[in-house]
Amino acid sequence: MSSQPVSIVGAGPTGALLAILLRRRGMPVTVYDSRPLHQSADAGRSINLALADRGIHALKTAGVYDAIRSAGVPMRGRMIHDRHGGTSLQPYGQRPQEMLLSISRERLRRALLEVAAQQGARVNFEHRLETADFAAGTAQLRDLRGDRLLHVAMRPLLAGDGAGSRMRRCLVEHGLIGAQEVDLGHGYKELSIPAGPDGEYRMAHDALHIWPRGGHMLIALPNEDGSFTATLFLPNRGDPSFATLEDPAAIEGFLRDQFPDACALMPHRVREFQARPIGFLGTVYAASWRHAGMTALIGDAAHAIVPFHGQGMNCCFEDCVEFDTCVGRHESWEACFARFEALRKPNTDAIAAMALENYLEMRERVADPDFRLQQALALELERRHPQRFIPRYSMVMFHHEIPYLLALERGAVQARLLARLTAGRTNLAQIDFEDAAREIGSLLPPI
Numbered sequence: 001m002s003s004q005p006v007s008i009v010g011a012g013p014t015g016a017l018l019a020i021l022l023r024r025r026g027m028p029v030t031v032y033d034s035r036p037l038h039q040s041a042d043a044g045r046s047i048n049l050a051l052a053d054r055g056i057h058a059l060k061t062a063g064v065y066d067a068i069r070s071a072g073v074p075m076r077g078r079m080i081h082d083r084h085g086g087t088s089l090q091p092y093g094q095r096p097q098e099m100l101l102s103i104s105r106e107r108l109r110r111a112l113l114e115v116a117a118q119q120g121a122r123v124n125f126e127h128r129l130e131t132a133d134f135a136a137g138t139a140q141l142r143d144l145r146g147d148r149l150l151h152v153a154m155r156p157l158l159a160g161d162g163a164g165s166r167m168r169r170c171l172v173e174h175g176l177i178g179a180q181e182v183d184l185g186h187g188y189k190e191l192s193i194p195a196g197p198d199g200e201y202r203m204a205h206d207a208l209h210i211w212p213r214g215g216h217m218l219i220a221l222p223n224e225d226g227s228f229t230a231t232l233f234l235p236n237r238g239d240p241s242f243a244t245l246e247d248p249a250a251i252e253g254f255l256r257d258q259f260p261d262a263c264a265l266m267p268h269r270v271r272e273f274q275a276r277p278i279g280f281l282g283t284v285y286a287a288s289w290r291h292a293g294m295t296a297l298i299g300d301a302a303h304a305i306v307p308f309h310g311q312g313m314n315c316c317f318e319d320c321v322e323f324d325t326c327v328g329r330h331e332s333w334e335a336c337f338a339r340f341e342a343l344r345k346p347n348t349d350a351i352a353a354m355a356l357e358n359y360l361e362m363r364e365r366v367a368d369p370d371f372r373l374q375q376a377l378a379l380e381l382e383r384r385h386p387q388r389f390i391p392r393y394s395m396v397m398f399h400h401e402i403p404y405l406l407a408l409e410r411g412a413v414q415a416r417l418l419a420r421l422t423a424g425r426t427n428l429a430q431i432d433f434e435d436a437a438r439e440i441g442s443l444l445p446p447i
Helices: 013-024 053-061 065-071 105-118 166-173 248-258 269-275 312-329 333-363 369-384 392-398 404-422 433-443
Strands: 006-009 029-032 048-051 073-075 077-081 087-091 100-104 122-124 127-133 138-143 148-153 157-159 179-193 208-212 217-222 228-235 279-286 295-297
Touching: 006 013, 006 138, 013 029, 013 053, 013 105, 013 312, 029 105, 048 053, 048 105, 048 312, 053 065, 053 312, 065 100, 065 105, 073 217, 087 369, 100 105, 105 122, 127 166, 157 166, 166 179, 166 295, 179 269, 179 333, 208 333, 217 333, 248 269, 279 333, 295 333, 312 333, 333 392, 333 404, 369 404, 369 433, 392 404, 404 433
Parallel strands: 006 029, 006 157, 029 122, 077 208, 157 295
Antiparallel strands: 048 100, 073 100, 077 087, 127 138, 138 148, 179 228, 179 279, 208 217, 217 228
8 A cells, every 4th residue: 555645635733644654654645625824723723732642652653743842831730720819730740741732733733734745745725625426436626726626536535624524424425424423512712811021921831720610611721922822611501601691791790700810811801702703512423434445534533522631632643643553554445444443433432531521520620629639649549559550631641552441441440449538538648548559459450
C-alpha cells in the first residue's frame, strides 16, 4: 500500500497529523478542506485545546512536538473558584511532567499543515465533500472557488471531517453504517478575559480555572498573550439556561450572581454573550467506521465526544498513530480499516463515557469535601503503590501506554475502594492504610 495515493477529507488537526504520518511512509497524500487557508476559529467551536500525554506522544511520534510545544501554556492543576471569590488549587498529578498544555486550535492546525506541506502533502482548501458514489468508488468534491465538481477516487479516502462529518452521513444515507449524534442538552459560549495593561496574566496562568456551580460552570484556559479564553457551559433549556438569558439585564445579573470574581475580569461579557453562537455539545456513536477498502472515518468523524475530560484532540491524535501502525502491518486497506476499528472502538467508547462523567465532576463534585478527600487519598495511594494504584484521571491524561478501556475498568475498582476507605472520614490521618494496601494488592494487579 505504500505507493498508493491517499485522500483525506478535513484539514483540521486530525487530518493534518494523519497526512504527516502517511507522508513519512512515502505515500502520496492529498488533503481537502472546505475552509479557506486563513480563517479564524469556526463559529461556536472552542478555540483552546488541552494537549495531554496522549496527544504529546502522537506529536512526538510524528516528529513535530518540538516545533509546537512553545505555543502551549503549561497548566499544572485545576484552580477552583467558589461563589465568594475564594480559590483552591487541585494539582493534576504529583510529577513535573503531569501537566496539560493550553494551546490555540488554529495555531496548532496551521503548524501541522505547514509540516504536512513541507513533507509533500498537497492541501486543497475550499474543496467541500458533497456526496459519495460507493458503487463507482468515487467521492464528489466541489471546488468552491472555481464552482466545479471533482470526482475523486476513494482508493482510499479517509474522513477526518469532524463531528458533523459529511462522509459519515453519506455512509448512513446509503445504509452502509448506523450512527447516532446524541445531544447533551447543554451548550457553551466563549467569553474572554483580556490581559492586564502590560500584557500580564490577571489570574494564575499555570492552571485551568473552574467556577463549578452544580448545573453549569465557567472555565478559563490561559493564552500565550496573557489573556484567558473563558467558556460558559449551560443547559439549553430550563432556568437558568441559554433560553432564559436573552436580554442584557438578565445576562449581566446571571453572570454577576454566579461568577462575581470572573465578571470583574471580563469587560465585554454581555456583548460577547449576545454576539457569539451557542456551541453544540454531543457524542457521536457510529456502529461501524468503514466501508470496504474505500473509506474510513477517523477522529471526531467516528467518535466525537464532549470536551469535559480534555481528551477530544488527544484521542483523535492517538487514532492517527494507531491508524498509521495498522497501515504498516496490513497488505490491504480493508484489513487495515477493520483492524483499526477493532483496536480503537472499545477505547473510544470508554473515553466517551468518561468524558460524560467528568462533566458532573467538573461542574459539581470538585467543590465537594468528600471528593477532595478522595482525590487526596488517590494521590497518596499512588505514592505508596505506584505500580498498582494510578488515579483514573492520571491514567487518562498522563499515561498514553494505558488504553482508555483499561483506565475505565481499573478506575471503577478504585472508585469503590476510595469510597469505602473515606466513608465517615474527614482527613488522611483517619485512613487505614494497611487495609488499603491489602485491598490494592488483591484487586489491582501491577500495570
